[in-house]
Amino acid sequence: MIQRIQSIWLLLAALAAVSLLFIPIIGLAGAEGYFTLNGAGLKNEALDTGTNYPLLISTVAAALISVANIFNFRNRKLQMRLIWINILLLIGLGLWMFLLGKSVTGLKTLDIEEGVFVIPVAIILLLLALKGVKNDEKLIRSADRLR
Numbered sequence: 105m106i107q108r109i110q111s112i113w114l115l116l117a118a119l120a121a122v123s124l125l126f127i128p129i130i131g132l133a134g135a136e137g138y139f140t141l142n143g144a145g146l147k148n149e150a151l152d153t154g155t156n157y158p159l160l161i162s163t164v165a166a167a168l169i170s171v172a173n174i175f176n177f178r179n180r181k182l183q184m185r186l187i188w189i190n191i192l193l194l195i196g197l198g199l200w201m202f203l204l205g206k207s208v209t210g211l212k213t214l215d216i217e218e219g220v221f222v223i224p225v226a227i228i229l230l231l232l233a234l235k236g237v238k239n240d241e242k243l244i245r246s247a248d249r250l251r
Contacts, residue, residue, distance in 0.1 A: 110236030111174045113229045114187075118170035120226035121194070124163050127222060129201055131215035134208040141205050142219065143197075159200065166193050170230070180241050187234045191227055198223045 124143035132139040137150045143163035145156030169190045176183040205214065 108177065108236060108240065110183075110233040110240070111177070113233035113236060114170045114174045117190070117226045117229040117233065118167045120222050120229060121163060121167035121170060124166075124197075124219065124222055125160070127219035128217040129219035129222070130205045131217055132205055132208045133213040133215075135212075139208055140217070141201055143201075146204065146208070156204070159197075159204070162193065162197055162200070166190055166197060166226075169193070173233075180237050180244075183237050184234060184241075187230050187237070191230050194223050194227055194230070 121143075126142065128140040128142050130141040132141065132146075137148050139146045139148045141147075144160045145154070169186055173183055173186045173190070176186065
């Protein structure tokens with residue numbers, strides 16, 4: 105299970121999704137102060153903005169899908185479907201975070217932080233895992249033909 109290269113790609117994609125919780129994605133200077141956006145929502149030093157629980161749950165779900173998908177090595181079709189679902193979830197998270205950043209009232213400046221590159225990296229890692237699963241599927245089919 106862990107010897108397969110797609111397991112490594114899935115683990116790295118899960119780590120990238122978890123890093124969304126800690127690395128700021130966007131810095132926003134608004135009328136109410138400076139906000140940072142990460143996978144848990146908007147944070148402001150002056151205001152208690154709270155945690156955006158749907159965003160937090162979606163970010164954690166993206167990481168958990170990747171980790172759980174490592175153990176689906178016997179069901180490659182399900183593994184491929186879950187990878188595509190995870191890719192769509194990450195694209196949706198990226199759009200959601202962008203819209204959440206645009207919703208800050210009195211937006212003066214928008215600073216792109218280093219976390220903005222995490223979602224594309226996670227998607228690339230998932231695509232590499234998908235390629236590995238397809239290679240396994242092709243290998244199994246060729247072995248079945250030889251029997």
